[in-house]
Amino acid sequence: MEAIFIIATGALVAMTCALLGSFLLLRKMAMLGDAISHAVLPGIVLAFMISGSRDNFSMLIGASLAGLLVTLLIELLHKKIHLQEDASIGISFTWLFAIGVILISAYTEQVDLDQDCVLYGEIAYVPFDLIYFSGGELFFPRATIISGLLFLLTLGFVLVAYKGLKITSFNSDYAKSLGISTLAWHLVFMSMVSITTVLSFEIVGAILIVALLVVPPATAYLLTKRLKQMLLLALIFALLSAIGGYYLAVLLDASIAGAMVSLAGFFFLLALIFSRLRSRSLKVDAYLNE
Amino acid sequence: MNDVWAFFSFSDPTVRIVSLGTVFLAMSASVVGTFAFLRKRALVGDAIAHAILPGIAIAFMLSGTKNPVVLMMGALISGWLATWAMEYITEKTKLSNDTAVALVLSVFFGIGIMLLTHIQHSGSGNQSGLDQYLFGKAAGMTEQDLWTYSVVAVLLLTVVLSLYKELKVYSFNPDFAAVSGLPVKAIRRILNLVTVLAIAIGIQSVGVVLMAALLITPAAAARAWTSSLKIMLILAALIGGISGLSGSLISYLSPAMPTGPWIVMTLSIITLLSLFFAPKRGALSRLLKQRRHSQKILNENLLKVFYKLSVERKLEQVGLSVDQLQAERAINKSDFAAAIRRLKRKNWLLAEGEKLKLSSIGLVEAKRVVRLHRLWEMYLSQRLNLKEDHIHPNAESMEHIISPELEALLLKELDFPTQDPHNSPIPYAN
Numbered sequence: 001m002e003a004i005f006i007i008a009t010g011a012l013v014a015m016t017c018a019l020l021g022s023f024l025l026l027r028k029m030a031m032l033g034d035a036i037s038h039a040v041l042p043g044i045v046l047a048f049m050i051s052g053s054r055d056n057f058s059m060l061i062g063a064s065l066a067g068l069l070v071t072l073l074i075e076l077l078h079k080k081i082h083l084q085e086d087a088s089i090g091i092s093f094t095w096l097f098a099i100g101v102i103l104i105s106a107y108t109e110q111v112d113l114d115q116d117c118v119l120y121g122e123i124a125y126v127p128f129d130l131i132y133f134s135g136g137e138l139f140f141p142r143a144t145i146i147s148g149l150l151f152l153l154t155l156g157f158v159l160v161a162y163k164g165l166k167i168t169s170f171n172s173d174y175a176k177s178l179g180i181s182t183l184a185w186h187l188v189f190m191s192m193v194s195i196t197t198v199l200s201f202e203i204v205g206a207i208l209i210v211a212l213l214v215v216p217p218a219t220a221y222l223l224t225k226r227l228k229q230m231l232l233l234a235l236i237f238a239l240l241s242a243i244g245g246y247y248l249a250v251l252l253d254a255s256i257a258g259a260m261v262s263l264a265g266f267f268f269l270l271a272l273i274f275s276r277l278r279s280r281s282l283k284v285d286a287y288l289n290e
Numbered sequence: 291m292n293d294v295w296a297f298f299s300f301s302d303p304t305v306r307i308v309s310l311g312t313v314f315l316a317m318s319a320s321v322v323g324t325f326a327f328l329r330k331r332a333l334v335g336d337a338i339a340h341a342i343l344p345g346i347a348i349a350f351m352l353s354g355t356k357n358p359v360v361l362m363m364g365a366l367i368s369g370w371l372a373t374w375a376m377e378y379i380t381e382k383t384k385l386s387n388d389t390a391v392a393l394v395l396s397v398f399f400g401i402g403i404m405l406l407t408h409i410q411h412s413g414s415g416n417q418s419g420l421d422q423y424l425f426g427k428a429a430g431m432t433e434q435d436l437w438t439y440s441v442v443a444v445l446l447l448t449v450v451l452s453l454y455k456e457l458k459v460y461s462f463n464p465d466f467a468a469v470s471g472l473p474v475k476a477i478r479r480i481l482n483l484v485t486v487l488a489i490a491i492g493i494q495s496v497g498v499v500l501m502a503a504l505l506i507t508p509a510a511a512a513r514a515w516t517s518s519l520k521i522m523l524i525l526a527a528l529i530g531g532i533s534g535l536s537g538s539l540i541s542y543l544s545p546a547m548p549t550g551p552w553i554v555m556t557l558s559i560i561t562l563l564s565l566f567f568a569p570k571r572g573a574l575s576r577l578l579k580q581r582r583h584s585q586k587i588l589n590e591n592l593l594k595v596f597y598k599l600s601v602e603r604k605l606e607q608v609g610l611s612v613d614q615l616q617a618e619r620a621i622n623k624s625d626f627a628a629a630i631r632r633l634k635r636k637n638w639l640l641a642e643g644e645k646l647k648l649s650s651i652g653l654v655e656a657k658r659v660v661r662l663h664r665l666w667e668m669y670l671s672q673r674l675n676l677k678e679d680h681i682h683p684n685a686e687s688m689e690h691i692i693s694p695e696l697e698a699l700l701l702k703e704l705d706f707p708t709q710d711p712h713n714s715p716i717p718y719a720n
Contacts, residue, residue: 025385025389028386028388028389029388030386030388030389030391030392030393031388031391031392033392034336034392034395034396038499077565080573081565081566081573082573082576083510083565084327084330084332086330086331086332086333086388086506087332087506087509087510089332089333090332090333090335090336090502090503090505090506090507091503091506091507091510091561094499094500094502094507094554094558095503095554095555097499097500097551097554098503098550098551098552098554098555098558099551099555101425101500101548101550101551102547102548102551102552102555105546105547105548105551106546106547208399208400208403210392210395210396211396211397211399211400213392214389214392214393214396215393215396215397218385218389218393221384221385222383248404249404252404252408253407253408253411253412254404254405254407254408254411255403255404255406255407257400257403258400258402258403258404258405258406258407259400259404260400261396261397261399261400261403261404262397262400262401262404264397264400265398265400265401268393268397272379272383275383276382276383
């Protein structure tokens with residue numbers, strides 16, 4: 001039973017990330033996920049210090065504010081101060097992360113929070129935090145419920161907003177010329193990414209969120225040119241990584257989240273080899289036809 | 291205060307080792323980071339720092355020791371592999387560079403976490419301390435570490451000095467470097483190698499995440515102050531060194547404080563201040579420059595209005611009221627009042643009661659602007675064969691930019707015309 005809960009939670013988080021990550025990749029913002037996931041640290045610590053409790057709601061608010069802050073800081077450095085984009089990202093999130101670590105060190109007595117749990121979370125603890133339904137007969141882990149709701153929300157968002165997301169991701173200039181507010185789409189999309197990052201970091205850890213956002217979509221991207229197929233393939237790879245990763249972790253007695261990412265990386269490697277072979281054989285065909 | 295003196299006397303051997311060590315580390319990282327910054331590959335350092343983890347874990351699993359040299363070899367190999375993977379993915383697939391960076395970063399790190407937890411759970415007892423590579427621990431520096439850092443720093447300096455020209459050309463324009471016959475691949479390999487080296491020695495002290503800051507942030511600060519690579523390298527190293535020193539000072543004064551994050555904190559503050567306040571390239575000086583330009587444009591536009599009304603409509607003797615001027619050109623009220631104040635201060639305008647007049651030097655200046663406008667219209671219509679109704683908007687912006695040298699050329703080219711394409715006279719100074 002515990003295994004099912006862990007796999008279900010991991011798969012739900014991974015599939016949510018796969019959907020959003022596909023658009024993140026198409027928008028060439030892959031590193032922004034990395035930046036947000038690091039920068040939420042000071043927000044979480046401050047929320048924890050102010051509210052004095054580890055309840056989810058205040059942490060969510062703190063983390064969302066910090067996530068918003070880092071995107072604004074990157075925009076400010078890049079657009080207003082004309083610093084190149086990669087450096088703007090690098091400076092912003094490392095600075096906020098350093099502030100977070102300093103806050104943790106300064107208030108170690110008050111703050112029962114360590115960097116480890118924020119950075120790589122522990123999906124193995126999922127089955128211990130249960131919520132009971134209908135008088136205690138039916139129960140689910142809290143994390144599974146949260147990630148399930150998050151997945152449904154994201155799936156609904158992508159289905160409803162599919163056209164707008166597609167057009168603003170592929171060609172924002174064209175979208176603008178059609179009178180679509182690309183800024184509004186950007187903000188809505190980034191809030192979805194922030195919410196997902198913040199809600200999932202407790203489950204799989206901040207850094208491994210980045211992997212789930214990037215790796216399955218990149219794998220799918222190598223195999224197809226159609227957005228619908230890409231989304232579907234990304235979902236499949238996310239699901240396979242979550243299931244296989246759990247058993248790999250059990251086999252090695254290692255971090256489940258780490259194993260899920262390693263497996264996702266393995267799938268990417270296979271896709272890479274496959275796409276290289278295919279492009280080579282296409283070249284050979286073209287040569288023979290000439 | 292006494293504590294500060296105690297720190298800077300460096301009589302405590304631990305202080306000496308830790309502060310010197312962090313300074314060497316930060317300076318090495320700043321120098322290699324400058325090249326990464328110029329190649330617009332600043333985040334590659336972040337990826338390499340994360341990618342070192344599996345190398346350290348595998349080196350430990352294979353050797354069973356925590357010998358720093360063995361672990362360093364593992365770190366170098368996996369860092370090198372990650373660099374290669376990022377370049378391969380960027381070059382050979384349709385994935386963009388930032389996706390390749392994020393991908394390699396997270397996959398290597400995931401594998402690293404998996405192996406590290408595997409080692410910790412298998413618990414042979416001597417594995418503790420491996421996680422210092424994750425978060426860094428500057429206070430644990432030994433004399434041996436210090437020696438390693440100084441050797442690496444000297445090595446880096448030698449590489450940079452002896453290959454300065456090649457690195458410079460390659461960083462600014464790799465295509466040009468390749469066309470000029472430079473061994474681009476070899477240069478890239480050497481640059482990658484020193485970058486991996488600087489990161490591998492650094493993460494022990496500042497940790498995986500903050501290592502990226504040590505590479506990127508000093509370069510960004512230095513870039514705000516200078517356009518010369520030499521000065522930029524020296525400045526970046528200085529800023530890195532100062533931050534390293536202040537990080538260890540803070541951690542010495544208040545032992546609960548971690549060194550690495552405070553190095554990054556100092557670095558970030560120096561960098562933000564530089565980005566805002568540096569002369570020429572800073573945000574503030576750019577803002578001031580923009581303001582000066584828009585004021586100049588406003589002044590000159592106002593002078594044109596004066597010229598039109600007073601000379602061409604012969605209202606010179608009566609003087610002009612503010613209402614008359616505003617009716618002629620739509621400028622918002624406060625800007626308008628400010629421009630009039632500025633022109634009065636320059637003595638280009640004279641006030642007679644409520645009315646305003648151009649002074650003689652104001653008239654010269656007004657004639658200049660009108661002349662430039664009409665000369666440019668002349669040029670556009672005669673040399674570029676543009677229709678008369680298309681030339682005015684372009685001349686509206688060019689009149690503020692044309693330099694005296696360009697004016698002389700235009701006059702010569704057009705042979706001192708007396709009328710513009712709309713048959714208005716072109717005014718000359720005398």
